[in-house]
Amino acid sequence: MVEKVDERPFTTEEQVKKYFRDIPVLVDIAQCESRFRHTGKSGSIIRGEINPYDIGVMQINEWYHGKTAKKLGYDLYSIEGNMAYARYLYEKEGSRPWNSSSHCWDDYKELARK
Numbered sequence: 486m487v488e489k490v491d492e493r494p495f496t497t498e499e500q501v502k503k504y505f506r507d508i509p510v511l512v513d514i515a516q517c518e519s520r521f522r523h524t525g526k527s528g529s530i531i532r533g534e535i536n537p538y539d540i541g542v543m544q545i546n547e548w549y550h551g552k553t554a555k556k557l558g559y560d561l562y563s564i565e566g567n568m569a570y571a572r573y574l575y576e577k578e579g580s581r582p583w584n585s586s587s588h589c590w591d592d593y594k595e596l597a598r599k
Contacts, residue, residue: 497521497542497564504568510580510590511543511571517589518544523564530562541567544583550574 495503498521505511515521522531523542533539538548545554545561550570557573560566574582583590 497523500564501542501568505572508572508575511575513590514571514580514583514586515542517586518542518583523567543567543571545570545574546582 498516501515501521502512505515518539519531519542521542525531530540531542533544536546538546540547540561542564545567547554547561551561554561554566554570557570559570559573561570580587
């Protein structure tokens with residue numbers, strides 16, 4: 486169930502900001518990677534412009550992370566699962582999985598190192 490604010494569903498941006506309020510670099514990464522989009526106008530999940538295996542708001546690469554995400558119970562196609570796996574990945578590897586977009590979010594680069 487999507488939480489509501491003033492009787493309207495949260496936007497994807499609001500969901501990301503709320504979920505990652507304790508890890509602001511992941512908010513910046515989501516803005517840079519997907520422009521806070523999880524699905525396109527057709528309702529299908531967005532895919533990376535450069536790599537079509539990158540999916541969703543956090544642009545998780547399903548080729549590299551799909552099996553692990555599934556094993557851990559995360560559905561990368563749902564916004565909740567995509568963000569939860571991004572949190573898992575960040576806690577394990579820091580911001581390295583998103584280094585290719587660091588030119589966009591590198592204000593937090595020093596904070597993101599682990």
